[in-house]
Ligand SMILES: Nc1ncnc2c1ncn2[C@@H]1O[C@H](COP(=O)(O)OP(=O)(O)OP(=O)(O)O)[C@@H](O)[C@H]1O
């Protein structure tokens with residue numbers, strides 16, 4: 001049984017104009033999986049996450065948490081879910097760090113006294129010890145966000161939903177928080193759905209991603225597979241001297257995605273190959289025409305480029 | 315078991331918040347006391363007879379006392395939800411497996427208990443100022459206060475619920491507190507139908523005890539029955555309306571908006 005099942009989820013907002021925020025989305029998440037939810041602004045990520053957390057009631061479709069319908073059994077669903085939602089407003093600004101943690105534990109039905117050790121552990125883990133007694137409003141933005149994440153962990157649920165947890169944080173804090181989330185989620189075997197615009201973060205944490213655009217799923221797969229399917233390999237060759245036009249034409253006919261750039265001394269050939277194996281054909285042709293090869297360089301696109309490509313095509 | 319933890323958790327937060335806003339609360343208590351003093355001397359000036367012979371001042375004290383109770387609970391409900399929506403914690407609060415309504419009920423009980431910390435000293439202050447010392451019989455007066463105040467929580471639920479959907483209702487919340495005074499003053503002893511208004515009958519019964527020393531089991535059974543039924547009606551109607559509003563807010567996706 002999958003821990004989260006989203007089936008044909010559709011949400012239409014009837015504001016001043018009708019918005020189909022989520023359009024028939026389905027996916028499943030395995031227990032212990034860390035999955036990324038990606039998509040451009042307005043794609044429907046937050047809406048999807050809030051539906052899973054039963055904060056938004058969809059127009060149609062269902063969500064099952066551990067096999068039970070979340071909208072029919074919200075309290076069962078919420079026993080298993082905690083979330084950090086978009087923005088910096090997940091914690092009580094006028095409660096101290098410790099009081100926030102205690103409050104959210106209690107809200108989940110956990111006795112704060114009994115889990116004192118866990119609370120202390122989280123305070124240390126998220127480097128909040130020196131601000132333990134300070135009201136949350138006096139913390140830096142980064143610390144507030146760490147506290148919000150800690151408050152989600154203290155609820156001790158199997159499922160954790162994080163909606164853009166690093167938005168607005170500097171590079172350093174983003175990196176720190178990423179490592180903290182990754183390690184703890186793995187350690188505790190959490191099922192984690194994470195939405196982010198930070199592809200580095202997603203690539204680093206998530207095993208699988210769901211890419212949505214305009215409310216529809218455009219890809220669900222592991223990052224490795226997506227790279228393989230959508231990735232291409234760019235090869236650069238540096239050749240001494242110039243190349244005859246007819247040979248150039250021959251290259252273009254054979255490999256299609258070829259670009260030439262030349263100056264007096266060298267010619268650069270850039271070839272986009274579907275698979276690395278085609279490199280043999282390229283080399284063969286070069287040998288046949290007695291090219292003087294000076295340098296070869298392989299350039300694989302990073303996940304961000306692949307993501308952009310998928311979103312554009314989807 | 316879980317409920318006890320939830321209650322303690324909510325109580326602790328209310329208590330911390332009360333401490334945080336201690337200064338504000340003290341300030342409003344002082345203003346409320348000043349208004350009382352003005353009214354007292356006003357009455358004394360206009361009709362000295364009333365002060366000497368009638369029960370006007372006693373009535374004023376009791377009415378004031380109950381009004382304080384009602385607005386504490388009510389404003390915590392209606393204003394509190396708005397505050398959570400504004401602060402952005404409302405969605406987190408809604409994610410408790412116990413349900414938002416249960417959090418609110420524990421909050422009501424917490425405020426009800428904490429309100430004693432303000433209203434009781436105020437009661438004594440008013441008695442000292444006026445020199446009119448009321449009879450205090452906890453066994454009679456506590457249950458009466460509870461059932462008199464219960465409708466204010468029902469109304470609080472309604473306003474919280476409406477506040478979830480229409481986020482900018484807050485101004486009208488304040489006005490309602492003054493409409494409470496109208497309810498309090500409604501002569502339910504003369505017009506039977508007024509017994510079905512919030513507060514009105516309860517205040518009269520409390521006065522019977524605090525002024526005329528009538529014990530709860532000596533009171534009119536029908537009146538007591540009406541008091542309890544009316545209280546429960548307002549409370550549960552409010553609760554039900556809140557649940558409907560919560561559902562609408564979740565459908566519109568505006569629970570976390572402000
Ligand atoms: N309560 C609402 N009422 C009306 N429209 C809404 C509401 N919430 C979201 N929308 C619209 O629904 C669409 C999806 O919004 P959503 O917040 O789910 O996107 P998102 O993927 O989280 O975007 P972002 O990356 O900007 O956070 C958007 O067009 C948004 O304007």
Ligand SMILES: [Mg+2]
Pocket residue numbers: 045046047086163
């Ligand atoms: Mg979003």
